[in-house]
Structures are given as structure tokens and as C-alpha cells.
Amino acid sequence: MIAVAKNLISDKLNQGPPTTKDMIVQHPGNSYIYEQSNFLMCVPACLNMILKRRNLTTYPQAEIACQLGLVIPPELIVKYPGARTSADEEDWGVHPQSDRTTIEGFLRKKGIPLVFKYIGAREVPPDSIIDFLSDNLQQDNDIIVGYNYAKVFKEGKNVGHVNLIKSVNTLIETVELLDPEHTETKTVLLKDLMRGVLDKRDGFWVFGESNRRIISTYI
Numbered sequence: 001m002i003a004v005a006k007n008l009i010s011d012k013l014n015q016g017p018p019t020t021k022d023m024i025v026q027h028p029g030n031s032y033i034y035e036q037s038n039f040l041m042c043v044p045a046c047l048n049m050i051l052k053r054r055n056l057t058t059y060p061q062a063e064i065a066c067q068l069g070l071v072i073p074p075e076l077i078v079k080y081p082g083a084r085t086s087a088d089e090e091d092w093g094v095h096p097q098s099d100r101t102t103i104e105g106f107l108r109k110k111g112i113p114l115v116f117k118y119i120g121a122r123e124v125p126p127d128s129i130i131d132f133l134s135d136n137l138q139q140d141n142d143i144i145v146g147y148n149y150a151k152v153f154k155e156g157k158n159v160g161h162v163n164l165i166k167s168v169n170t171l172i173e174t175v176e177l178l179d180p181e182h183t184e185t186k187t188v189l190l191k192d193l194m195r196g197v198l199d200k201r202d203g204f205w206v207f208g209e210s211n212r213r214i215i216s217t218y219i
Contacts, residue, residue, distance in 0.1 A: 023171035025134040027142075030054070032164060037180035040072060041065055042162050043094045043144070045180035049164060050142040050207055056112060067109070068094040069101030093160065103205065117214045120203040121194065128218035130190055133168045133175065135215040136206055145177075146202030151195050152188060160200050 033052045037045035044064035051058045062070075066082040071092055074085040086092065096103050103116045124132045136143055143165040150158045163177040166185055173190040197203065206214045 024167055024169050025137050026167035026176075027053075027137055027140050029140045032166065032178055034178070034183055035180060036183075037061065040070070040093050042180050043068060043096070046144050046162055046164050049178070049180070050114075050144075051112070053142070054114070054209075056114075057110075059110070064106065065094050067101065067106050068096040068103070069098060070094050089159070113210065114207050115210050115214065117206050117216060118203060119206060119216045121197045121201075123203070123216065125218055126194070129194060130168060130170055130173050132204075132215065132218060133165060134170050136208075137165070137168065139208060139212050139215060141206050141208040141212060141214055144205040144207075145175075145193065145197060146200055146205070147193060147196030148199040149196065151199045152192050160202070162205075165204075 030053045032049045035045045035048050035052070035058075038061050041061040041064075044059075044061035047064055048058040048061065062080055066080065070080060070083040071086050071094075072080050072083045073089075073092060074087060077083065077085055095101060096106075099105075103118075106112075107114055107116060119132075121129075133143065144162050145165055146160060146162045148158055149156050149161045161179075161181075163179045165175055166178045167176040168174065168190075169176075174187050175190055175193050176185050176187045177193075178185050206216070208214050
């Protein structure tokens, strides 16, 4: 046993310091299967990618959106008769904040065997955000992040958007985002992502199985 332990220590020392590749954290389970979002349907597309990854039934994006309080421009009411309308572009999209349009309500109504927890960006200490993301990915939890697009990418409109977090690099503190509007992932600095999250006063939407812990408490 002593010889085995010495060999393990020797092997570890010979490996040298960790590289950026060594510090990439992602789900231990299945990977995401990409789904393109329709107009105003970024949240439903992200939800469907979570369901696909977990081999669960998916639903039409419009059906999910209407159950989550979809608001659309007036000219689209014929296409989405169950939605509310507004001429203000900032109102467009889903609004899963009221008692009738919550994520929890959607999961319950459809009998989806997942638990959900929303964690506001300010609920986690700034120096613990990368640990929060890493720990939940290692638990095989899914994380949707909401942010102001222009604040993160320094281009485009100041509009709310959501992506799935595919992986994080804990060494250089970057986040790989899966955007339902683009087939290729984007990697951003954590500090840039948080600038957009805080500007939108948003946070992280975490999904997991009932036997898996959603980690949200850091001191």
C-alpha cells in the first residue's frame, strides 16, 4: 500500500501544474442537443434542450412560452392567440414571475420529474460565482442564465436574453454559453457575463433531479 501511495504521489508530481484544459468543468452526464429558438422563444428552446439532454419529452416552443406568460407584438396575436400583446419591445418574451406562469407550475403541470430553483445574481458572493457554477455542473444540474445582451458582448441591443451554461473554466474564469439563437457556443469572461446579469437584475435558473442537490449557499 505504501508503494502504491508513493507511485500515485510521484505520478501527480510528474504531471506538473494544472493546465486550462484540466480546469474545464461540464456535466458528467449527457451533452446538449441543439435546438434553434423561434422568435421570442429563447427560454422554451433552452428548456427543450434540458429535457432532451435528460431523455424527457419535449414540447412545442409556443406551448411552453404561452404557459410562461408570453408577451408579443400585436401583429403576432393570430400566430399566438394565447399570448398577451404589447407595443413595447422590452415587454416581449416570457414572464415566468407571476403565480400563474412559473417554471415550477409548468414542470408540475407536465409531470416533468425535475426540481427548479432560481438564484439571483446577488444571492451568491461575487468571489464564489465560479464555484457555484462549477459545483452545480458537477452535480449534473442544468443552468440557464439571464442577462443583458449588449452589456455582455458590447454590441447589439440592450435586450434580455437567456443561454444555457455548457461549461466553465475555473482556472481562467470563463463560461461557455450555448445560445439557442446560434449553433456555435460562445466563451466569455465570467466578469463580462456577470456585468450583463447584474444589469438585467437577473440570475441563474437551476434544474436538477430530485435526488441531486442544487447548490446555492456560499459564505
